[in-house]
Amino acid sequence: MNTSDNVKAALIMMLSMGLFTIGDALIKFLSDALPVGQIIFLRGVFVCTLFVLLLKFKKQQIFPSAGWNRWNLLRALFELLVACCYLTALVLLPLATAVILVFSAPIMLTILASTVLKEHVGWRRWSAVLVGFFGVILVADLQQASVNSWAVLLPLLAAFLTAVRDIYVRNIPDILTSTQIAFTTAWVVTLGGLATAPFGWKDVSLEQMGWITLASVFILAAYLTYVVTTRIGELSFIAPFKYTSIPLAMLMGFLIWGDVPSTTSYLGTAIIVASGMFILIRTKNKKEKA
DSSP: OOHHHHHHHHHHHHHHHHHHHHHHHHHHHTTTOOOHHHHHHHHHHHHHHHHHHHHHHHHHHOOGGGGOOHHHHHHOOOOOHHHHHHHHHHHSSSEEEEEEHTTTTHHHHHHHHHHHHHHOOOOOHHHHHHHHHHHHHHHHHGGTTTTTTTGGGHHHHHHHHHHHHHHHEEEEEESSOHHHHHHHHHHHHHHHHHHHGOOOOOOOHHHHHHHHHHHHHHHHHHHHHHHHHHSSSSHHHHGGGGGGGGHHHHHHHHHHHHOOHHHHHHHHHHHHHHHHHHHHHHHHHHHHHH
């Protein structure tokens, strides 16, 4: 891949992360009036509809037989758990805090790679894991004065489940396209949201439906641009650009909800980003040598 492709991929990655963050902010905004499960379902209906149209446009099967592969369904189930944990964290925590803590996923993936996949993890990456968790503690400490201090565990659990999900991706049949895999995830998550109906849903206004529709468009666009960037750029080059969502989340949190990050937050964020980037780059170098 040439430098031009990497630059394009980096720009698209920043766009993708921006779309994700705006979509998250819209969900947090809606959560003041609607239950998380109801938001997941309503958003999912729109996302699934858009996916069906996209699959038809690409002339791909909507429900291919390979789509019922247990690894594909298991990945979708983990994505449902991730959505539940992360979106609940968005409701209870400042936007930036939830976004920062969920970026500890590379740290979790390193631990799973060693314990589950039995991959060799050297002392440098283990050091990065320990340093990264120190950063997590610094960020989580911001919530100690809050009645929702326990909620910092939710984005961390989401990060762990994301790492588990990424492991299962390796077993999904190659015959399935990225769009088909994403659609499986979309309808499983949507059904998961529907399952919360007995716990109490609320009437939805036309304005709220408009915001949910907009959030759905942002999320779908984010997933599609993310797929594009991973196909045209080198993963080691574009990986650091994922973290551009953190300053955007901080800015939106300040402008919309008045959240002001402390010095401790900035320090913990820098540590998490640095350790995550080191782990990603070190893992790539190890694979290339192998």
